[in-house]
Amino acid sequence: DAKTTQPNSMESNEEEPVHLPCNHSTISGTDYIHWYRQLPSQGPEYVIHGLTSNVNNRMASLAIAEDRKSSTLILHRATLRDAAVYYCIPNTGNQFYFGTGTSLTVIP
Amino acid sequence: DAGVTQSPTHLIKTRGQQVTLRCSPKSGHDTVSWYQQALGQGPQFIFQYYEEEERQRGNFPDRFSGHQFPNYSSELNVNALLLGDSALYLCASSLVWGNTEAFFGQGTRLTVV
Numbered sequence: 539d540a541k542t543t544q545p546n547s548m549e550s551n552e553e554e555p556v557h558l559p560c561n562h563s564t565i566s567g568t569d570y571i572h573w574y575r576q577l578p579s580q581g582p583e584y585v586i587h588g589l590t591s592n593v594n595n596r597m598a599s600l601a602i603a604e605d606r607k608s609s610t611l612i613l614h615r616a617t618l619r620d621a622a623v624y625y626c627i628p629n630t631g632n633q634f635y636f637g638t639g640t641s642l643t644v645i646p
Numbered sequence: 647d648a649g650v651t652q653s654p655t656h657l658i659k660t661r662g663q664q665v666t667l668r669c670s671p672k673s674g675h676d677t678v679s680w681y682q683q684a685l686g687q688g689p690q691f692i693f694q695y696y697e698e699e700e701r702q703r704g705n706f707p708d709r710f711s712g713h714q715f716p717n718y719s720s721e722l723n724v725n726a727l728l729l730g731d732s733a734l735y736l737c738a739s740s741l742v743w744g745n746t747e748a749f750f751g752q753g754t755r756l757t758v759v
Contacts, residue, residue, distance in 0.1 A: 570745045580752060581650075581736050581738075581750030581751050581752050581753050582689065582736070582738075582750045583750070584747040584748060584749070587745065587747075589745075623688075625688060629745075630745070631702075631745070632677060632679070632694070632740040632741070632742075632745070632746065632748055633679055633691050633694050633702050633704075634679075634681075634689075634691060634738075634748065635691055635704075636681075636688030636689045636690070636691075637688055638687065638688050639688055
């Protein structure tokens with residue numbers, strides 16, 4: 539499994555964009571890059587995933603570096619509900635190996 | 647659709663006892679995975695069931711076992727409980743074909759005293 543490096547914590551002001559980085563330099567060619575988030579006292583929640591191209595959905599955008607060794611999750615306008623721990627998981631298949639993630643604080 | 651449901655939500659057990667946790671997957675999902683999340687840590691993969699068989703296993707001892715039923719629901723059993731087994735146990739369901747969205751339940755909080 540690819541090792542990931544994420545900042546332990548980040549802060550953002552409400553209604554501003556947030557860029558959450560992830561390094562995954564040992565990613566294999568078949569690994570997708572998944573992002574999940576976990577709100578306090580809840581199970582993880584799917585955010586987005588992609589292989590090579592940048593991806594957009596209603597929750598976020600995923601920007602993947604051309605060499606695939608890093609990616610960035612973009613929340614376009616942070617809300618208080620986005621305060622959570624965000625996990626970046628390079629993976630093939632549907633079992634996930636979580637790291638410690640980035641704890642995002644949203645400031646009103 | 648109720649999503650993934652887990653029971654019970656909280657449980658207190660004594661060291662050495664055995665415990666069974668239950669999970670009903672999201673409608674239409676055929677694969678169930680179990681995770682253990684200690685306080686302040688990310689979830690750790692325990693094992694995954696598909697077609698009533700254990701298909702993948704993480705780095706957990708044989709005290710952790712499971713079962714999947716024909717209706718895709720699943721149980722996690724832990725024998726000879728240790729204090730270190732105290733954690734949030736999460737169930738996730740998905741389709742067998744990889745790289746799809748997994749849905750997680752709210753978890754069962756197990757406390758071993």
